[in-house]
Amino acid sequence: MSSPTFLGHPRGLATLFFTEMWERFTFYGMRSLLVLFMTAAVVGGDNPGLGLTEGEANAIYGLYLSCVYLFALPGGWIADRLTGQRNAVIAGGLLIALGNFMLAVGDRTLFFLGLVVIVLGVGLLKPNISAMVGKLYDDMPSSKRDAGFSIFYMGINLGAVAAPLLVGTIGEKISWQAGFAGAGLLMLAGLVQFHLMRSTLPATANDASAKTPAERRRAWTGLTIGLAVFAAFIAAAALGTFDLEPVALAEKVGVAIVLIAAFFFGYVFLFGKLSSEEAKRVAVILVLFFGAATFFMGFELAGSTFNLFARDFTDRSAFGSFFADGQHPASWYQSLNPLFVVAFSPVFAALWVQLGRRNLEPSIPAKFALGLIQMGLGFIVIAYAAHLVVSGAEGTKVLPVWLLLTYLLHTFGELCLSPIGLSAVTKLAPPRYVSQMMGTWFAGTALGNLLSGLIAGHLGADDIASAPGRYLMIFALACTLGLLMAIMIKPIKRLMGTVR
Numbered sequence: 001m002s003s004p005t006f007l008g009h010p011r012g013l014a015t016l017f018f019t020e021m022w023e024r025f026t027f028y029g030m031r032s033l034l035v036l037f038m039t040a041a042v043v044g045g046d047n048p049g050l051g052l053t054e055g056e057a058n059a060i061y062g063l064y065l066s067c068v069y070l071f072a073l074p075g076g077w078i079a080d081r082l083t084g085q086r087n088a089v090i091a092g093g094l095l096i097a098l099g100n101f102m103l104a105v106g107d108r109t110l111f112f113l114g115l116v117v118i119v120l121g122v123g124l125l126k127p128n129i130s131a132m133v134g135k136l137y138d139d140m141p142s143s144k145r146d147a148g149f150s151i152f153y154m155g156i157n158l159g160a161v162a163a164p165l166l167v168g169t170i171g172e173k174i175s176w177q178a179g180f181a182g183a184g185l186l187m188l189a190g191l192v193q194f195h196l197m198r199s200t201l202p203a204t205a206n207d208a209s210a211k212t213p214a215e216r217r218r219a220w221t222g223l224t225i226g227l228a229v230f231a232a233f234i235a236a237a238a239l240g241t242f243d244l245e246p247v248a249l250a251e252k253v254g255v256a257i258v259l260i261a262a263f264f265f266g267y268v269f270l271f272g273k274l275s276s277e278e279a280k281r282v283a284v285i286l287v288l289f290f291g292a293a294t295f296f297m298g299f300e301l302a303g304s305t306f307n308l309f310a311r312d313f314t315d316r317s318a319f320g321s322f323f324a325d326g327q328h329p330a331s332w333y334q335s336l337n338p339l340f341v342v343a344f345s346p347v348f349a350a351l352w353v354q355l356g357r358r359n360l361e362p363s364i365p366a367k368f369a370l371g372l373i374q375m376g377l378g379f380i381v382i383a384y385a386a387h388l389v390v391s392g393a394e395g396t397k398v399l400p401v402w403l404l405l406t407y408l409l410h411t412f413g414e415l416c417l418s419p420i421g422l423s424a425v426t427k428l429a430p431p432r433y434v435s436q437m438m439g440t441w442f443a444g445t446a447l448g449n450l451l452s453g454l455i456a457g458h459l460g461a462d463d464i465a466s467a468p469g470r471y472l473m474i475f476a477l478a479c480t481l482g483l484l485m486a487i488m489i490k491p492i493k494r495l496m497g498t499v500r
Helices: 012-039 054-070 072-083 087-102 106-135 142-173 177-196 215-237 247-271 276-304 305-313 328-355 365-389 402-429 431-456 461-487 488-494
Strands: none
Touching: 012 054, 012 087, 012 106, 012 142, 012 177, 012 276, 012 305, 012 328, 054 072, 054 106, 054 247, 054 276, 072 087, 072 106, 072 215, 072 402, 072 431, 087 106, 087 177, 106 142, 106 215, 106 402, 106 431, 142 177, 142 328, 142 402, 142 431, 247 276, 247 431, 276 305, 276 328, 276 365, 276 402, 276 431, 276 461, 276 488, 305 328, 305 365, 305 402, 328 402, 365 402, 365 461, 402 431, 461 488
């Protein structure tokens, strides 16, 4: 008798699907409010915010998102060495819920500390839940694994669709704090589901490589030192020991991410005892790191620049009769990308499987090239929308269709690149480095998010005249890298060996 399945896949995929769905509900719910809350006036309205400038808010947004993904690297290390992936996911979810409740208190200091707590939580949860998905497919064909990750990615986006509509509406129309609290409650719901369905997870999800007492002592010592340094940094920042000007700090963190990635890859190449085949595959992961950074540099303008474009320059009168101010929430547009992902993920998953059966499935670098080019094309659309605003009379607002088309093109790019990147890392990484290599994928995402926040500081209402040209620069960069990736398909495939 065959084992129970979920849409033809291992039953454990359902457990991870729904856990990630609720985690992403929490993440995208608070993300849809973050820049709007930080730029809302402190006084003069029914729903006061922090009163930051758009440049400051976007830099903080980029810092927050980059740290969320950067901390996936130590989160993977902790799971690999000490806790196992399942325990790391539970601890991460609890921290995420706690951080959102801290945002909901309404205190400025607790707000920023809450962001730090969420960063730690997502760093623990995100790489390890993705690594567990990979473990489900250890003995299955490559195309089946890619299809499983595409379904998993649909779960991510089901939560992301609902979150801006619910949390965004509560936050913008009732209070920011109520929105943050609602996001935290749904993370707790996801953890309850994860615990109840834990028996469906791979048995190796509890494994940790530090098995002897000496190995565990060394690992715990390293973790303790790392946490102590991090706590000292946070304490020094809280006491005003050094300047925390957001833009300057974001630039320094960007340099730090590059150095951390260089150190990690250098360590693995020099001291990781890699075979020749493993070294070639890790080199491919390094290429994907830079591809991910470039893609998410443009893609993650959604939560900052595009969110503010929706608020300031988009006609939101549709459905406005339901609200006192005659406008639907700007945060609703954050649902477009995940809505498109939910709609088109099954199409892309089926496409890869069908092409795989005919030996016509595009290779990993080919999919990356397609993803980067389609993301770049989206910036032509938003550049034209910004041109209409600049060339129109003062107060000109454009139709929502321009944001809709931009998000559609970015979604197609995302479906070619992001779930495929997750799957590729689990296939290419040496088994003893799977969670840590998953962390490098998120470190690339972190670098892209940070650059996105810095770029967004030059694309707000105060600098809208230069926005069309800057959007076209992003288009040129993304498409150039995509074409370069396409040219390098054959050399990259040779490095990948038998992995497809």
